[in-house]
Amino acid sequence: MCEYRVHTTHAHAERTAVRIGAATQAGTAPNTGEGGPDAGDDASMSRILVCYGSTEGQTAAIADRIGDVLAEAGHDPLVISTKHPPPELDLRRYDGLIVAASVHMGHHQRHAASFVRSRVGRFNELPSAFVSVSLTAATGDEAATHTTAEYVETFLEETGWNPDRTHVVAGALRYRSYGRLLGFVMRVIAARAGLDTDTSRDHEYTDWAGVEAFAQEFRTLLEQEPTSSH
Numbered sequence: 001m002c003e004y005r006v007h008t009t010h011a012h013a014e015r016t017a018v019r020i021g022a023a024t025q026a027g028t029a030p031n032t033g034e035g036g037p038d039a040g041d042d043a044s045m046s047r048i049l050v051c052y053g054s055t056e057g058q059t060a061a062i063a064d065r066i067g068d069v070l071a072e073a074g075h076d077p078l079v080i081s082t083k084h085p086p087p088e089l090d091l092r093r094y095d096g097l098i099v100a101a102s103v104h105m106g107h108h109q110r111h112a113a114s115f116v117r118s119r120v121g122r123f124n125e126l127p128s129a130f131v132s133v134s135l136t137a138a139t140g141d142e143a144a145t146h147t148t149a150e151y152v153e154t155f156l157e158e159t160g161w162n163p164d165r166t167h168v169v170a171g172a173l174r175y176r177s178y179g180r181l182l183g184f185v186m187r188v189i190a191a192r193a194g195l196d197t198d199t200s201r202d203h204e205y206t207d208w209a210g211v212e213a214f215a216q217e218f219r220t221l222l223e224q225e226p227t228s229s230h
């Protein structure tokens, strides 16, 4: 099943899967990645596809935040899940691509990797960025930096993608969504890593200001590039 969600600058008003960006709010054609060549066009507005792989929801929230920043800056982001991309998706319609995925058992989601791999020609043509979300990033020591760099490198090697930017983000411990056994295992891992062990609530380590700064940097990168779909 393909889920769609509407992106608004009123953060997270609706949560389901493809969100429609700035063009919709201005009353023009929504960015679904299809439509006529002039649909929603504005010389300074870029269409940006923000794709995410998310198992427990933190990376989806990060992708939302990136979309919010881009929309607030006057661009037209579309936020989609790599698990259920819209069938009509056409990357020729976009000026920039961002993929965010989270690490589970040492790897980013397979569907995120296969989404990129099957479209890697276009990914390597456009301004693009990869965001890697993990708990290792929350620990912040030298060994962790090495590990998170390896997670990123593996994803890029597996996909053949050469993004302009990569960004590592700390995720969350979502104990309330884990179930008993996984909650126990994650608590042991968290204790070893010096992270929170109170399983009665979730714990978020994401540096939201850092996510917003990354989105602003990407927007600057795009604004320096000639747009491809205008």
Ligand SMILES: Cc1cc2nc3c(=O)[nH]c(=O)nc-3n(C[C@H](O)[C@H](O)[C@H](O)COP(=O)(O)O)c2cc1C
Pocket: 053, 054, 055, 056, 057, 058, 059, 060, 102, 103, 104, 105, 106, 107, 133, 134, 135, 136, 137, 170, 171, 172, 173, 174, 182, 186
């Ligand atoms: C079953 C499981 C395995 C995980 N494995 C790793 C791992 O190998 N390395 C790591 O740094 N983080 C690991 N994490 C932490 C996740 O990357 C982190 O919780 C992240 O916020 C999940 O993002 P999501 O909610 O978008 O799926 C794991 C989490 C779970 C639940």
